[in-house]
Amino acid sequence: MIEFSGVGHRYGDRVVLDGVDLTLPQSRVALIGANGSGKSTLARTVNGLVTPTEGTVRVDGRDPARQGSAVRRRVGFVFSDPDSQIVMPTAGEDVAFSLRRTVRNRAERARLAAETLTGFGLGDHIEHPAHQLSGGQKQLLALCAVLVLDPDVLVCDEPTTLLDLRNKKAFAERLAGLRQQVLLATHDLDLLEGFDRVIVLDGGRVVADDEPEPAVAHYRKLCT
Amino acid sequence: MSGSRSTLPAASLARVVVFAAFIAVLGLFPGIGGVAGVPIVVQNAGPILAGAILGWKLGTASVALLLGLTAIGLPLLSGGRGGLAPFVGPSAGFVVGWLLSALVTGLIVQRARTRTLPVLLLACLAGLLADYLIGIPVIGLFVGDLGAGLLQSLVFVPGDLIKVVLAAVIAGLVHRALPDLLPPTTSAGSPVR
Amino acid sequence: MTPLGLYEPGTSLLHRAPTGPSLLAVLLIAAGTVLTSDPWVLAGVCGLVALGYVVARVPWRRLRPLLRTLALLLVLIGLVQWWLLGPERALVIALRLVAAIGAASLFTLTTRVDDLVSAVERGLGPLRRFGVRPERVGLLVGLTIQSVGTLSGIAGQVRASAKARGAGGSVTAFAVPFMIRTLRHADALGEALAARGWGDDDTRPSPPHVAEP
Numbered sequence: 245m246i247e248f249s250g251v252g253h254r255y256g257d258r259v260v261l262d263g264v265d266l267t268l269p270q271s272r273v274a275l276i277g278a279n280g281s282g283k284s285t286l287a288r289t290v291n292g293l294v295t296p297t298e299g300t301v302r303v304d305g306r307d308p309a310r311q312g313s314a315v316r317r318r319v320g321f322v323f324s325d326p327d328s329q330i331v332m333p334t335a336g337e338d339v340a341f342s343l344r345r346t347v348r349n350r351a352e353r354a355r356l357a358a359e360t361l362t363g364f365g366l367g368d369h370i371e372h373p374a375h376q377l378s379g380g381q382k383q384l385l386a387l388c389a390v391l392v393l394d395p396d397v398l399v400c401d402e403p404t405t406l407l408d409l410r411n412k413k414a415f416a417e418r419l420a421g422l423r424q425q426v427l428l429a430t431h432d433l434d435l436l437e438g439f440d441r442v443i444v445l446d447g448g449r450v451v452a453d454d455e456p457e458p459a460v461a462h463y464r465k466l467c468t
Numbered sequence: 469m470s471g472s473r474s475t476l477p478a479a480s481l482a483r484v485v486v487f488a489a490f491i492a493v494l495g496l497f498p499g500i501g502g503v504a505g506v507p508i509v510v511q512n513a514g515p516i517l518a519g520a521i522l523g524w525k526l527g528t529a530s531v532a533l534l535l536g537l538t539a540i541g542l543p544l545l546s547g548g549r550g551g552l553a554p555f556v557g558p559s560a561g562f563v564v565g566w567l568l569s570a571l572v573t574g575l576i577v578q579r580a581r582t583r584t585l586p587v588l589l590l591a592c593l594a595g596l597l598a599d600y601l602i603g604i605p606v607i608g609l610f611v612g613d614l615g616a617g618l619l620q621s622l623v624f625v626p627g628d629l630i631k632v633v634l635a636a637v638i639a640g641l642v643h644r645a646l647p648d649l650l651p652p653t654t655s656a657g658s659p660v661r
Numbered sequence: 662m663t664p665l666g667l668y669e670p671g672t673s674l675l676h677r678a679p680t681g682p683s684l685l686a687v688l689l690i691a692a693g694t695v696l697t698s699d700p701w702v703l704a705g706v707c708g709l710v711a712l713g714y715v716v717a718r719v720p721w722r723r724l725r726p727l728l729r730t731l732a733l734l735l736v737l738i739g740l741v742q743w744w745l746l747g748p749e750r751a752l753v754i755a756l757r758l759v760a761a762i763g764a765a766s767l768f769t770l771t772t773r774v775d776d777l778v779s780a781v782e783r784g785l786g787p788l789r790r791f792g793v794r795p796e797r798v799g800l801l802v803g804l805t806i807q808s809v810g811t812l813s814g815i816a817g818q819v820r821a822s823a824k825a826r827g828a829g830g831s832v833t834a835f836a837v838p839f840m841i842r843t844l845r846h847a848d849a850l851g852e853a854l855a856a857r858g859w860g861d862d863d864t865r866p867s868p869p870h871v872a873e874p
Contacts, residue, residue: 323852516842
């Protein structure tokens with residue numbers, strides 16, 4: 245469960261988040277809103293990438309600002325640009341990199357990495373240079389690198405921005421099949437199918453909090 | 469994008485790594501003609517830019533990383549050079565001097581009250597002189613005569629001065645585009661918006 | 662760029678020689694060439710280094726660029742020094758160049774980057790108590806190689822858009838956007854590393870080594 249209480253954040257004089265109070269027990273939660281609405285920043289507070297200047301965040305009772313290390317073990321994060329997320333030369337090594345603190349044995353790390361990649365249809369690319377994969381494959385690789393740790397929560401910040409329609413669909417299907425709680429920040433409304441709860445942010449405040457259909461309707465009204 | 473800025477150690481590490489790669493990529497651009505055994509290339513503006521943009525700490529670290537990776541055999545210097553050879557040839561002093569370049573330029577940029585063009589020009593020029601301070605004596609050591617080394621090095625001066633001006637202009641524009649890149653170390657007050 | 666770097670695979674005596682002592686030998690040769698001014702000694706060292714290339718069976722395609730660099734250096738430095746200091750001194754300088762650069766290049770050609778990384782990690786071991794983490798050296802190598810690839814791609818895109826704006830020849834029209842995108846890439850990489858737990862080992866004294874349920 246993710247809880248935000250009185251979360252506010254400012255960069256210098258610019259207010260990015262303003263008094264966000266949310267309790268999110270649902271399995272599929274989306275944050276939508278225009279560019280600069282604060283959804284990316286809110287998502288980043290969940291694993292301590294951003295420490296809010298006001299209020300507190302709790303992930304299963306833990307504060308990411310104080311127990312960042314423990315929270316990051318439970319919260320996986322997928323960003324928009326897979327090129328910036330892949331840190332090792334080959335797909336297999338990149339997934340194994342995630343395991344470096346939890347699995348001591350190198351061969352065991354490689355085995356777990358290969359297993360995860362195979363499960364996501366990347367079994368033929370384990371030895372391949374990661375940066376030569378297609379955009380869709382790279383984003384799946386980024387997802388594998390997070391899921392190999394079997395986190396409880398998966399946060400995604402605009403994960404489909406750089407994907408074409410087919411890859412976007414494939415990614416959304418993978419997401420739908422996960423056991424993890426998913427918190428998705430996006431302005432791609434096609435991804436919201438099957439979500440339990442959609443939160444609309446505007447100017448750093450929650451302006452709607454509903455099921456997908458009425459929430460999206462509210463968002464569309466905001467944009468006109 | 470919300471322009472979020474991480475303060476975790478990973479952010480510093482990433483800057484060091486990416487800037488080392490940046491200096492290496494500068495070496496991929498064709499040189500402006502090799503003279504006297506030390507090719508004149510845009511790459512040696514890299515360490516000055518590293519200092520001017522990242523500050524002395526991260527700037528020097530990124531140069532050190534680049535030199536370390538070059539020494540273990542990666543072809544990261546201009547023209548695909550690498551390995552130990554650049555560190556034992558006559559240009560060794562100039563290459564090692566890059567460390568001092570980044571350090572000196574970074575210190576001046578961070579200590580200065582403003583980041584105006586004259587300040588940046590001064591910082592970049594000081595960085596270049598710091599490089600000469602190590603590079604010229606090493607050439608002198610190599611040829612067994614400091615005067616001859618000095619004379620030999622004169623050919624780089626015009627090209628290097630052009631690079632200093634370019635580095636200062638670029639650093640100025642980058643700092644204006646990304647004002648919170650380096651925290652203001654002197655004079656109180658938050659970055660003006 | 663290959664992760665192999667400048668290494669030329671082989672099975673010769675020099676390829677199999679231990680990394681640490683080889684490195685020491687190269688450094689001694691480089692220092693020695695500056696310390697002596699006897700052309701006969703220097704010529705002898707050059708002969709030894711040349712013998713090393715024969716023993717290591719360095720192929721011609723790797724030798725050619727090296728010889729070209731050396732020739733260029735010799736002509737330019739040699740001529741200036743001949744003029745400044747006379748022929749004998751110029752010969753000494755030329756021999757120094759050949760010996761030092763030849764030995765260093767031979768070492769690089771016959772030593773794997775992996776082996777050097779391991780040697781560096783071992784060498785840094787004693788610094789562990791000062792907070793140095795030698796096991797990160799390998800990762801730094803990988804990350805930097807990756808970033809060179811990514812930045813080369815960015816440089817290509819930026820150059821194309823500078824051309825599209827009719828500013829193909831302007832240095833700042835290329836350099837400033839390139840620089841800014843480089844820094845953005847650095848920020849994104851930093852976030853990704855942080856999200857994947859980089860640096861958490863530093864803030865937590867003793868992380869458990871088993872996966873938590």
